Amino acid sequence: MPMTYDVAIVGAGIFGLSTAYELARRGHSVLAIDRFGSGHPATSSTGASRSIRIAYDHPFYVELALEAIESWRRLEAETGQTILHLTGQVDLGPQSKLEELTRTVRAAGAAIEEMDAAELRRRFPEIALSRGEIGLFQRQAGTVIANAGMAALLRAAKKAGVTYLAPERVVRFEPGATVTLYTEGRHFEAKQVIVAAGPWAKDLLDGVGLPLPLAPAVAQVTFLDAPALVDRPGIAEWRPNGETGIYGHPVPGIGYKIAFDSGAAGWHPDVEEWEPDPAEEQRLLGWLARRMPSVVPKVSRTQRHPWTMTPDVDFIVDRWGQFIVAGGCSGHAFKFGPALGRLVADIVEGGEAPSVTRLGRPALRQSAPSPTAPITR
Template sequence: MSGAQTFDTIVIGGGVFGMSSAFELARRGQRVAVIDRFGSGHEVTSSTGASRSIRVAYDHPFYVNLALEAIAGWHDLEARSGHKILHLTGQIDLGPAAKLAALADHVRAAGVEIAALDADGVRALFPEMHLLPHEGALYHAHAGTVLAEVGLMVLAQAAAEAGATILAPERVTALAPDGAGVRVDTGKRELRADRIVMAAGPWSGALLSRAGLDLPLAPAVAQVTFLDAPDLTERPGLAEWQAVGKDGADGGLYGHPVPGIGYKIAFDAGQAGWDSEVTSWSPDFVEERRLLDWFHARFPDVPAKVARTQRHPWTMTPDADFIVDEAGGDWGRRLILACGCSGHAFKFGPALGRLVADVAEGGAAPELLRRDRPGLLVQATATAPITR
């Protein structure tokens, strides 16, 4: 093992949470190292894949404003790199009246237009979509698709250009306080820094447990299907929210266009059974069939031709909100938490980096994302749906 390398911040995890944090910290003048077990975008990581949805339709003002910040941040990265990252075609939201009303109220409060649609209005925007007689819908234009593979590549390039050192593939084997700072071992090298940012996705829980901090994180395996549907690449994204019963959410579905492929569709809940040592995930064809049955009912005149189906992990918290905060306790601000994606983090990439960097530099964590909030006092469920 070589002699210890010294940094201001060591970021563990090179997905969207970690890489956006590394970029933001590096451009603020910090010496940053990023360590990733597989390398950014690897197929078994949470940030893998061609695309993610993006929207500002949230039923909480924090996320509406964070999404607006993220869209501006992605546009800045587009200008910096010359790569197209956003494909904004709008989004149609379907679901219970109370959910749609909450979405509309918070989006309008942020000064963003969102329109209520009937069947004719939906047909004008998405002619192939079938609406049931009793269904209502919303539409807003600040939504669509993040070309995730491109976005993560651009973030990694921007972080490196800002001076970040990226170490991958490399696995963290130990982390510990070290005087006023921290020490991280990988088996290949020893690193020291003032602090660690824990952004290791579904591996975060085990690494934090080794550090003496147990959080209610539940990794799950999610599945998405890309349809070979070139006629849908300019159509809006879709969120079909389901009613929440007394025993919890029934779950919903979502989709968005993917240039060069067609349309991506998925259920909004993952499955249990994530394995930290798996190096690839095979599709669940029973789930794929269920998804295609839904697609046929919602889009009866569109052939459901599968381009590919893939699985990847995400990590649920009990309340489906992220965790961005200092660890506290013996670690204090030497360990910054950036985890609990809950299936809806990627879209916020550049804005997440700003949140993490602010906390790392002494700022207060957002109330909604604090590690000691009431929503984290119960155990998370891996199979819980995305409710944000």
């Protein structure tokens, strides 16, 4: 007879691994299963870095980001691993967007400054600004060294007692007094199951009667060989009317990462590594030539990975019977790291999901968005 775990987690990316660690710390028996393995190139939590920022236009995300910085720092202290590289961030874009970010951040008691072109250039000398352009600067922002963060979480989770299995693919669930999880060669039982399987979650949830409007997309990021930018702030250039923006941040040991705030169609569940799109890379380097004309466009590497869009670009973290859904990352989840684990673990233990992440919210009654929809949070 298989052991019955308190909680089984399907997917050991940032959502699943941080939750496994938090639940084990709280004394639960935890099984974490991943189809490829944490940080694999096919997954949403792959790669060298992610941005981190506190400037959001919704208080839930501002508060979660502030918690995340503290949580990452605790993980650094526990594991001796450097994970955060906080150099600040410059936000540019329509005045209405900047005002909304400022209002929400300050309402949370955090600091954000409005700066004119001269002040912004002092912070980030390589930036070219148009006449009269202003922006924001937030100090609590910069970079999560993603591969280091994932490695630290995995070590901490195993040390806390998590049973970690990878590569192992869960193919279906059978609800009952406990939930049976079937992989391609064996089965396991758990009192509760967290589905944190990224773009693979939709098929698994469809199989238990929970259809969700999720749209897997393939995102692309480009790393610049630009060591002079390693201590510069990150950047977010928001565009009007929900158009695709651009973001970037420094990457220790590499230089700087830049990308569009939208993905492409064409995700397939069995593809393990995605070939870069040279045309998208050239469009991005065109933006770089206009926004940072003094930066030599020397590409270190370009890579692609999936993310999963929801209709409102908000996460899904909520209970459905014996299952807890933890996904719909919409391209902006990784930064929250261990704070996501706390959020999901609270729901496992009977807590109520925040309104912005609930399954019953109106946006989840809509059709799935286009995979190319931009990230507007």
